Amino acid sequence: MALRDDFPILKREVNGHPLVYLDNAATTQKPQVVLDAMNDYYTLSNANVHRAVHTLAGEATEGYELCRTRLKSWFNAERAVITSGTTEAINLVAHGWGRANLKSGDVIVLTEMEHHSDIVPWQMLAEERGVELRYVPVLDDFTLDMDVYAASLEGAKLVCVVHTSNVLGVRNPLEEIIGIAHENEALVLIDAAQGVPHDRIDFKQFDADFMAFSAHKMCGPTGIGALLIKEEVFQTMQPFMGGGDMISTVTTEGSTYQTNEHKFEAGTPKIAEAIGWCAAFDWMSKLDLEKEHERLIGIARWVADELRSMDITVYGRHGPKDGAVVSFLHPTIHTEDLAHLLDARGFAVRTGHHCAQPLLNRFGISSAVRASFYLYNTMDEAQRFIVQLRDITERFG
Amino acid sequence: MTYPEILVELIEEFSEVEDKLERLEMVFDMADEVVPLPIDQWDDGSRVVGCQSEAHVRVDFEDGKIILRSGADAKLVQGLMGILTLALNGTAPAQALLLSPEFAEEMGILNSLSPSRSNGFRNMFDKVMRDIRSLH
Numbered sequence: 001m002a003l004r005d006d007f008p009i010l011k012r013e014v015n016g017h018p019l020v021y022l023d024n025a026a027t028t029q030k031p032q033v034v035l036d037a038m039n040d041y042y043t044l045s046n047a048n049v050h051r052a053v054h055t056l057a058g059e060a061t062e063g064y065e066l067c068r069t070r071l072k073s074w075f076n077a078e079r080a081v082i083t084s085g086t087t088e089a090i091n092l093v094a095h096g097w098g099r100a101n102l103k104s105g106d107v108i109v110l111t112e113m114e115h116h117s118d119i120v121p122w123q124m125l126a127e128e129r130g131v132e133l134r135y136v137p138v139l140d141d142f143t144l145d146m147d148v149y150a151a152s153l154e155g156a157k158l159v160c161v162v163h164t165s166n167v168l169g170v171r172n173p174l175e176e177i178i179g180i181a182h183e184n185e186a187l188v189l190i191d192a193a194q195g196v197p198h199d200r201i202d203f204k205q206f207d208a209d210f211m212a213f214s215a216h217k218m219c220g221p222t223g224i225g226a227l228l229i230k231e232e233v234f235q236t237m238q239p240f241m242g243g244g245d246m247i248s249t250v251t252t253e254g255s256t257y258q259t260n261e262h263k264f265e266a267g268t269p270k271i272a273e274a275i276g277w278c279a280a281f282d283w284m285s286k287l288d289l290e291k292e293h294e295r296l297i298g299i300a301r302w303v304a305d306e307l308r309s310m311d312i313t314v315y316g317r318h319g320p321k322d323g324a325v326v327s328f329l330h331p332t333i334h335t336e337d338l339a340h341l342l343d344a345r346g347f348a349v350r351t352g353h354h355c356a357q358p359l360l361n362r363f364g365i366s367s368a369v370r371a372s373f374y375l376y377n378t379m380d381e382a383q384r385f386i387v388q389l390r391d392i393t394e395r396f397g
Numbered sequence: 398m399t400y401p402e403i404l405v406e407l408i409e410e411f412s413e414v415e416d417k418l419e420r421l422e423m424v425f426d427m428a429d430e431v432v433p434l435p436i437d438q439w440d441d442g443s444r445v446v447g448c449q450s451e452a453h454v455r456v457d458f459e460d461g462k463i464i465l466r467s468g469a470d471a472k473l474v475q476g477l478m479g480i481l482t483l484a485l486n487g488t489a490p491a492q493a494l495l496l497s498p499e500f501a502e503e504m505g506i507l508n509s510l511s512p513s514r515s516n517g518f519r520n521m522f523d524k525v526m527r528d529i530r531s532l533h
Contacts, residue, residue: 016416336471337472344417345418
């Protein structure tokens with residue numbers, strides 16, 4: 001698989017065995033072009049952005065702003081605020097939009113499927129502003145209870161929903177969710193951290209009001225992400241952090257702010273990371289993401305079926321549009337023990353609550369093992385994973 | 398650092414094993430050394446914080462000697478507890494307090510465990526020592 005050659009880390013061994021990296025829902029590996037782009041920036045063009053007139057500052061600014069241009073063209077978006085990641089992007093909505101637009105008694109609708117990053121900021125805002133939070137339950141088939149969702153929208157000003165669950169891999173019926181929310185005059189925030197790596201989303205067509213995601217789950221660097229915002233909603237937001245690039249003028253009496261995305265990007269931004277993310281977009285643009293996703297969900301489905309045949313409980317349905325994520329619980333081997341034993345043979349999987357405790361509580365568990373697949377994973381790796389798991393089960397189960 | 402004889406033997410035994418899976422299996426086997434703390438006695442006072450799995454320890458004295466009782470849901474944690482049990486049970490508090498946690502590193506256990514687990518072991522070790530000090 002030629003694509004794997006672009007990732008130097010995949011050549012390494014772990015504990016004397018070839019690395020099989022199956023923790024992609026946590027973060028993906030980076031192709032050489034991303035590493036080179038970031039290294040070249042620091043080696044040749046390092047400078048701060050926007051203000052200085054010298055050549056290096058010009059190159060740095062161009063590189064940074066090119067990331068915004070890429071974001072807008074990749075997702076067909078009007079506004080793209082560059083953040084430190086999905087979490088900051090969601091917090092930006094809570095502070096920048098929520099504080100300016102929500103009052104006591106207003107309702108925010110969340111789901112039991114949300115990552116903590118899409119729960120905690122709303123709990124903090126609810127406490128501060130007296131906002132009511134309503135949670136849409138998850139059904140036994142791992143989907144959202146859409147009847148409860150529709151019934152929970154009275155008084156709702158915002159719906160926050162995850163595009164694809166980082167635990168279940170379930171891709172939610174977002175088009176329907178957005179449509180119903182808008183009929184009820186509620187805005188919609190999509191946590192697309194697990195969605196954008198697999199799904200080439202047209203933000204305008206999608207019609208969500210906010211969409212948050214991170215670079216590092218799509219072959220880009222850590223520490224950078226984005227919030228896409230619909231133009232008319234962008235105009236209703238207030239700055240979240242003060243200082244640096246977000247100002248227009250500052251006097252001892254007060255300040256005025258930028259009117260573009262810089263208003264929400266206080267301080268020196270993530271310049272090297274933005275340049276690295278651009279390289280990741282360029283690298284990904286050469287792939288047929290739809291075809292790749294079809295291949296990966298096929299692998300995930302096969303793994304899930306194999307696990308079930310071993311009497312292991314699998315959480316997820318692995319439909320055609322779902323994420324290539326397989327979360328499971330072995331009947332006798334503790335999740336953490338299993339992850340350590342797999343690591344001893346070079347397999348990197350995730351264990352724990354996956355920052356989705358309400359969802360795990362819903363299924364009566366506190367921890368699960370998660371294997372998640374991305375562009376460079378192969379069926380051969382999946383088969384070796386199952387062979388190793390069978391071996392460990394026989395030895396330690 | 399001078400360790401009790403049982404730990405010196407374990408350090409030697411563990412350091413001879415290169416394969417990580419085998420070393421983990423050896424830690425698992427050490428779970429047999431645990432003096433169980435029954436689950437109905439697990440409470441906030443016995444909980445080891447900073448451990449990803451549920452882990453509980455309780456220190457008692459009998460005839461002036463330490464008895465460490467413990468329990469955990471993960472086998473690896475139970476194994477680590479077993480090693481600590483071998484090192485501490487039956488010793489006098491003053492002697493026990495001389496023990497440093499580096500023995501786990503010398504056994505290659507910390508290297509074979511994730512940072513969170515290492516911290517968990519360290520937290521467990523520190524809690525046991527705190528409990529010995531407060532009861533002594």
